Amino acid sequence: MQASNNYYLNNPMVHKDRQLAKSNTVWTRSFACNDLKPLIICRGPIRKEAMDVFDEMGIHHYGILLSEKDSITYTNALAPELRTLTDPDRVHRVPDYTGATKEERIRRIQQIIRIAYDNGYNAIFAGYGFMSEDAEMVESMEKAGLNFIGPCSFTQKSAGMKDQAKRTALETGVSVTPGVNNATSLALFAKYGKDGLDKCAADNNLSVDFSSCKDEEEKALVLLAASYDAGIDIITAADIGLALQVEAKRMLAEKPNNRFRLKAIAGGGGKGQRILQAANSYEGATLEEKIEKAAENVPSLVQECLIELKTNGVGDNKNVLIEMNIDTTRHQEIQVVGNGEWCMTMGGRDCSLQMHEQKLLEVSVTEEELEAAITAADAAGKPEEAEQLKKDLVILQRMEREGAVFGEAVKLDSVGTFECIVDGESHYFMEMNTRIQVEHRVTELCYKLKFTNPDDSGDYFIAESLVEVMVLLARHGKNLPKPTRILREKTSVEARMNATNQALQPHAGGVIENWSNAIIGEIRDDQGISTHNPDTDVFMKYHLAGAYDSNIALLLTTGETRLSSYQRLAEILRRTELRGKDLATNLEFHYGLVHWFIGNGINARPSTRFIVPYLTAVGLLKEQANQIDLDVAYAEIRQRYVSADSESNAAWLAALDAKKLLLIRPLERLFAEPHYMAGWLSMNKDSLNIVDGKLQWLVNPIELLDKLYHYLNMDFELGKPARYMIWDHDHEILNSAVNFYKTLNEKVDAADFPALEALLAAKKAPKGFSADEWSAIRSAHAGYFAGTEVLSVLAYIADKTGFCELSVNADLSITIPDRLTDESLQKRMAKVLVPPPAAKSDEVLAASGGMFYPREAPGMDVFVNVGDHFEAGDTLYIVEVMKMFNKVVAPFAGTIDKVLVEGDGVIIKKGQPLFKIIPDEKIIVETPEEIAEARRVKTVEFLATLK
Template sequence: MTIMNKRLTTVQHSNDYYLNNPLIHQQRQLKNHPSAWVQSFHCEDIKPLIICRGPIRKEAMDVFDEMGINNYGILLSEKDSITYTNALAPELRKLTDPSRVHRVPDYTGATKEERAARIQQIISIAKANAYDAIFAGYGFMSEDAEMVEAMEQAGLNFIGPGSHTQRAAGMKDQAKRTALETGVSVTPGVNNATSLALFAKYGREGLETCAKEHKLTVDFTACKDDEEKALALLAASYRAGIDIITAADIGAALQVEAKRMLAEKPNNRFRLKAIAGGGGKGQRILKSANSYTGASLEEKVEKAAAKVPALVLECLIELKTNGVGDNKNVLIEMNIDTTRHQEIQVVGNGDWCMTMGGRDCSLQMHEQKLLEVSVTEEELQTAIATAEAANKTAEVQQLKKDLDILRKMEHEGAVFGAAVKLNSVGTFECIVDGEAHYFMEMNTRIQVEHRVTELCYKLKFSNPENPQDFFIAESLVEVMVLIARHGNRLPKPERLPREPASVEARLNATNQALQPHAGGMIERWSNPIAGEIRDDQGISMHNPDTDVFMKYHLAGAYDSNIALLLTTGNSRLDSYQRLAEVLRRTTLRGKDLATNLEFHYGLVNWFIGNNINARPSTNFIVPYLTAVGQLKEAANQIDLNYAYGQIRNNYLNDCEASHKAGFDQALDRKQGLLLRPLQHFVEQPHNLSGWLSINQQHFSFNEQGLVWHKNPIALLADIYHYLHMDYVAGKPAANMIWCHDNELLQKALSFYNSLEQRLGVNSFAELEAALAGDKPDSMEQSQWQAVIAAHAGFQAGTEILAILPYLAKQTGFYELSVNEDLSIHIPAALTDGELQAAMAKVLVPPPVASSDEILAASGGMFYPREAPGMQPFVEVGSHFNEGDPLYIVEVMKMFNKVYAPFSGTIDAIFVETDGSIIKKGQKLFKITPDEVVVVETPEQVQQRMREHTNAFLLSL
């Protein structure tokens, strides 16, 4: 029995195609299969409660329906549906039975006590409504061993890794110990800070005394060494809900370890990670010793290590694990700055364990993934063959290394999964540095990007007694349910290829600099196109009665993700090109709406234009953003109307008087045609980045200046297509080429197509040479003169298009490039922290403020201090220096520390209460700056822009 996923070739709304396809619906319901063995694996009798939100909740609802599981319920946070009237959970458009929707204040609680209360509330809801299973998806409590254990003890079937696996692999310290015991490569560092703190406080001989002092029962005789004794004692303290060591003790212990590590590797940065963290939360970077000034290495090490206690506290506070009785262990590891982030999909039922290929998640920022791409043996072998055929020796060598690393990671992933008795799906996360790889952690849950894997592989479950008797699962959510329902009965499946390559872009509510942008109303979202898979929480579902898109307010109560956009291809290049087309044709509009749609369009085209097999490290995105910011900064200096006016005047000054009227009219008519897309590029530098990348072969510079290798008229037509501004009857004029401009453009394209055929030329260089030469025998002189005149008329004014390659040259945009070995060359300037911060402000200018005030850079929740009980960063009368922290703003669960843009003194504070809601542009502080900021007048701005524009005109 084979199940084909028709969503790859069908336009649909938020996965509804599955539900409307009888063949798929019937085949998913194994109970209806003619084979008794296959029937025995049906899951229709399970009744799950979904306690997650976002795209995974909607996906689970769809898959459950496909499987014939029709009695599921969902948990609904009041933050999803009450606080923001237009943020009503879109899933309720599908699940209209109120008895299956269960409201809670939030999904997890803000403190340990609230979390415990929420767990008991979920259990009560399940018991009261006869749910017998729990689906937690990803996020919130999906990796909470205490929650899973509580569910198991209550007799509920947890659809995900069990509590044993959660404890063995979910906590970073235990996972690292297990990895070392099983021969899995791990990142060098320290994973036993709590034990070290305990030894420092009580001594190795004082552990029994500590146990007696706190009335803790510990069987020390069962422990083989002091480390096991310490772990047993700490575990007893967690169960008792008391602290035998504090965060300060752990910080002091790690400070000692940090001094040793910093002295051994003074040029290396180190990463601190709270053991319960994930998705970049609960992690901080400790700068290298040599990044500090000092007369000796010892002095530099002391300065660097002095930051450790505060960083430890930040990690714990961010995860809300700083309460009494919480496990406060924090790891410190060598931070490999050139690392690539790869992960292996692992599946097991507690008896068997297998892998399903990998995903490259290196394209990320602030530990948040942005673009994820499949990594499979089949795809790498195809890429190797393609590179060998093109004689790309260095690329072949790197791809072969990648294949070897993938095989090793898959082997270790299966070994580790078996060691922790994985009984669901999990992710074996690694960092890759050159030819080495290191295990980071195992995520004991389904990943946000799991679709990238399931689009490349499917699982075939066969009857051990009859191989012809089988069923196939293509959904990892379905596999989770099968394992949860049937456990050890489920035979180890065979991994089968499905699609050669896949890629996913995370569509987030962020601004041009990828900073979270809370709020905003989605008022229109174009329908998915053929080949697009759009996973959202149901936002793009239309009104079932009117088929009209329903407005949605991005409340920002949880995270910034709006949707996951996926597609597949016959190769990585094919999948990226298809994703580029999806992004090109996606339209999102609304009030105060900011997304990273343009960023993704630019980034995907950057890779298409440079080398799709490039191996970016996790530090690529910020330099890339900086390069885009430089394009924007340079573009801001150009006055397009002034430039076109000067080009127009030059034509009129140079032509004969009898021709002036004709040129004047032609140039005026073409102004909108030429300037509209250029103005768009000025306003959307991410789109400009992508266009420059995929068109770099169409122009070059020599001593005389710019040389076009493609007809500027054809390039102009390509620009309109690239910007999704093609002429479509009935489309709003604001979103496409104007009809009279399109008539002119089509006339010019038709002219050149006919002329090239008649002259027998295949390139723009050949065409120019032919037009500069003698009249061809096939034309009369009058015809030839008319052709030359028409060519001059069509080309007149296209010089303004040179602004695009000019901006690339002025900013050194093409210096950010891919090397032959697939590594990426990042110019040193793009790694400069001051330049990066400056270009972020160019991409998203801060709110306009007077010289004596500081305004909120974004909306969110305002925190004036590092943590409750600590002193605020600034008070009235405080003097601050440029770069000092002023406040923290929490936007979509991301805590962003805001630093002073200049030095000054605080005269007044308008928001002081922890957790106050602030809006972008709101006045926060009245200050007296150390230096008065001089603001340019409009006349000075105009003069500056014209000077830069004149420099461009001189380059023509």
């Protein structure tokens, strides 16, 4: 069966269940939804998924809303969904989904309502987009008589805002992260005093009824709400920053080794969040001095949180939370479903593998999988692993119970996510996402929901899609009985394919020119990008605009065990071919990371801080590889054979020259793709042994070479371009060698490769071989083996960098060497993975494309002017790329000679000159000859390890 990017329409098991849903009974027919006409106001994979699910449900009169940033402004970035939705009357456009300011956001909401009215839409679907958790927008839709397919405005207000959600959690007995959630109240008290709230209301002409308030905190909340409604500021962002600075000093003093997280209440997906570093990370003679230095940053961090969310305008709710940042934490979340009366859960997801709050790899956490893993660990004699898995099962059950309780408390009437952080045997509620999440498929691939007629247990229907469940809840709400969850698969895993470079930094732009078809077992959500031309079946090029986020696609698969799901994902990634112009994605990263877990321990428990040290380790591999000259190494190995057997020079030269590219080509690929090298070393770390500085093979290098070509997707295939596979003559040599050792292993008694090597070292023929046969075998072995020494450079690099010290312990914790947590090394290795654009010594170039901002926020001073002196580490500008604001700091000290970009929000390209500068010190650049000599010296060091 040809795999497809639409799971629901092509999976036969889904069709089997959907036929039950279509069964012709009065009760099942009563839950039809085909009278809905939704307007889809989101983008990305969820928009295409919604279109597919709506079509399957018989909802055919939906429309889609396109933003100009999404579809028009960028050449060739037209929404690929239009390849299937060709009716222009169902396609609508706005300049931007949310607008740049509060006023523009309000106008946009009204514009969307008008579009719905004018075109006969009666429902709104916002997916996991920017407007899906906008309580003001949802309330406006409800007042306009539109059916919002998602949580209602009451739930949005109760759970969507992080401060209110924490208050609700505390009231319902849900464990929460220690911190402060009432910064706006504290700022109000600091400015007016607790006794001055009435005067504040009067001075600002706010009509407020305090009679029902039980304490000053409630009075402050009521007063603040009135100010938001009136569109005025009774406190400013600066006031909030000062209030949080006081709280931060107290928290830093209590826990000087802890970092703290600041979060704007309306944030999500990593936006509007900043980290306050631990007090003890600052220089100072006393703890008080360190605390003061740390706390100095709080006001500016508050500003950054608000600016990033565009909630720093007059009348915006500017509340920012500060919480203890548990650095050893795992990020887990529970899928919650409710209809406003009942609430139930659908297992969990582990989202700990993330960077800059952006999730990268997500895996299911189910009771069934954990129970099976516990049984397997016990059977394998791994008591520590089994014990940890049992603890994980208990934590999952607790989180599911609390998730259902919290969902009921906020009257959840759709799908939502109960997000937690897990620290040891404790867990803390973090926030509830009042929307469907990007990773929702991870859950729905493990569970489906069975809705049963309360009066007839044989009358039921089954829903497999959470989008379908959202539609059912929006249309039928409290008429829906509480469903039961049914296991589909024990495990599932999702890799987010993003437009990022090898250091996982956003890479705006780029054109996808070819994308291989999905394979069997692959579930691909890609916004329809890989939909071929319906007439010619040709892939249509796609320009990645990158105006909103870096996600290109979601790649998912399932398995009976976590190991089998990761192995399937590894095969999907191996066979995915994605090529284009100026294109950078994280496919290589995912391929290496998945193999790291397969090689080290699939049940490992990484924390949210794992990825950066892991990237640093990969950077060290790249740095070491850059120092090795493979041509020099192979030439020296070749010369050693010639020198050792001068009588057979011609034969050795011919054999070694014929094999050079067979051996060097895959190594060059690994050197160029350090993430591939990381995965390969993780899978094969026990193939070589280093004794007294000498390398010894534990596995036949010919077998490893054959596996390496497969690992790199360079297998010989007729019709495949030669540049992407092993060359035919090399294939013949390798195939002959593999068959030789396979036959030999069947005929001799050797437990492993070292035993086989010892046997072949003896001239005397073993039993079953004549002297001539054995001599020929030994000669063939020498010929096949010659030159394979160069492959040991991989083990040499792993040893020199200590790559394998990043490892999984018996209790499933991960040992991260201290050096990999050094911030200066982390930054240096990011530059090794992605070298900055080559610049003259008197200029600063754009490290990436995006939107250039010379100042923190409108109305504020620019970071640098002509004539300003700056130090290394000072901020020069901000670049907004893929929805995130990134401060760019000076790599060295100097003086601004000329500013080459003027204005706010100017589009810049990677490598574009931004500033002319006068450096404080002359920058010394190595010559090509000096670089070559340094590589030769390092290569000689490697060669010294060969026997």
